[in-house]
Amino acid sequence: MEEYEVQFVDRDDRSARFVVRPITPAFANGIRRAMIADVPTFSIDNVRVIENSSVMFDEQIGLRLGLVPLTTPPGEFEIGDEVTLSLDVQGPSREDPEETKTAYSGDLVSSDPMVGPADDNIPIIDLKAEQRLEIEVDAVLDVGRDHAKHQGGVAVGYRHLQQVEVVGDKGEFDDGEPHILRGVIEETAAEHAVPTDGGEAENGELVPTEAFDNDLTNRYPGKEVEVHDVENAFVFHVETDGSFSADDLVVQSVGTLENRAQELKDAVQL
Numbered sequence: 191m192e193e194y195e196v197q198f199v200d201r202d203d204r205s206a207r208f209v210v211r212p213i214t215p216a217f218a219n220g221i222r223r224a225m226i227a228d229v230p231t232f233s234i235d236n237v238r239v240i241e242n243s244s245v246m247f248d249e250q251i252g253l254r255l256g257l258v259p260l261t262t263p264p265g266e267f268e269i270g271d272e273v274t275l276s277l278d279v280q281g282p283s284r285e286d287p288e289e290t291k292t293a294y295s296g297d298l299v300s301s302d303p304m305v306g307p308a309d310d311n312i313p314i315i316d317l318k319a320e321q322r323l324e325i326e327v328d329a330v331l332d333v334g335r336d337h338a339k340h341q342g343g344v345a346v347g348y349r350h351l352q353q354v355e356v357v358g359d360k361g362e363f364d365d366g367e368p369h370i371l372r373g374v375i376e377e378t379a380a381e382h383a384v385p386t387d388g389g390e391a392e393n394g395e396l397v398p399t400e401a402f403d404n405d406l407t408n409r410y411p412g413k414e415v416e417v418h419d420v421e422n423a424f425v426f427h428v429e430t431d432g433s434f435s436a437d438d439l440v441v442q443s444v445g446t447l448e449n450r451a452q453e454l455k456d457a458v459q460l
Contacts, residue, residue: 199374199396204429206436209351209374209396211423218348218424224443225343227335230269231433232260232305236328243321251315251323256339258295259308259431260329264438266304271331273305278324281317290316293323305329308432343439345429349373350419351396354406356382358414369406371399371417374425382410 199207210218237252244251260273279293296310315323334341352371356379375397377383383391386401386409402408406415428436 197396199398199425201436203435204432205427206440207374207398207425207427209376209423209425211351211420213422213424215424218426220447221426221440221443222346222348224446225346225428225439226341228333228446229342229434229439229442230267230331230333231262231340231342231431232267232273232329232331233337233339234258234260234275234327235272235330235332238326240324240326241322242325244315244317244323245321246315251325254314255325255327258298258312258314259342259433261304261306261308262331262342262433263304264434264442267331269331269333273329274301274326275299275306275329276324276326277314279317279322281321282319284319290318292316298327342430342433343428343443344431345427348424348426351376351423351425353378353418353420354410355379355416355418356410356413357416360412360414366407369415370404371406372404374398376420376423379410379415382413384409384411 194213195209195211197209199209201208210221213221234252234255237248237255239248239251242248242251275298277293277298279291279297281291282289293314293316294310295307295312295314297314298307300306317323332340334343351374353376354371377391377393377395377397380391380393380395384402385391386397397409406417426440428439430436430439434442
């Protein structure tokens with residue numbers, strides 16, 4: 191089995207940017223599609239309204255609830271599993287008719303401590319005096335290819351890793367036009383580069399283009415440059431809705447590709 195190299199450019203709980211090589215464009219797109227369509231998340235599917243005296247229709251409340259991301263621990267549930275949550279929020283008293291109380295996603299109470307709102311501060315509805323919203327909902331585990339509300343990867347993309355080659359000095363009467371580049375470069379001309387972090391530029395380091403305002407004239411002042419794609423090296427940018435971490439999203443998506451490949455192998459051998 192071929193070995194793949196993964197290098198992180200930046201990384202936190204809900205987002206990550208990393209380089210993978212050597213992979214083909216088809217494989218890179220397969221990983222992207224798997225992160226969007228094949229990694230299951232919990233999402234509210236059925237809503238039972240016990241009382242809704244707010245100004246919003248039941249259907250609108252249900253739509254908003256379906257957009258609330260729910261934590262989904264990897265490997266703990268199977269597709270089709272359900273978890274029940276409830277919400278009961280009462281508006282303020284009649285003493286101040288202008289006062290309102292907001293029902294937030296954090297007011298949802300889950301029957302399973304592993305599944306709950308990924309964010310507590312998503313507003314659902316403002317309740318005025320004597321208004322009340324009491325509901326019970328079922329969240330189901332499913333995948334993004336069946337419904338977009340189950341897409342835990344809310345922003346997933348990739349582009350070629352690039353290298354910059356210094357081909358000469360700019361002319362005396364160069365007009366100083368910016369040379370805009372977006373993405374990540376692999377440094378190969380450190381002797382001409384202006385460091386972005388106060389240290390020294392080194393060949394082989396991965397540098398986000400926003401570190402020099404996406405303008406190569408800031409990184410290589412006074413130099414004529416050419417930009418080249420690095421063959422079979424791609425930069426992935428991944429963000430999740432909080433259902434799970436960016437690490438979990440990537441690992442699970444690769445796992446789904448492995449499972450599909452094994453299924454195809456078994457079917458061919460029949």
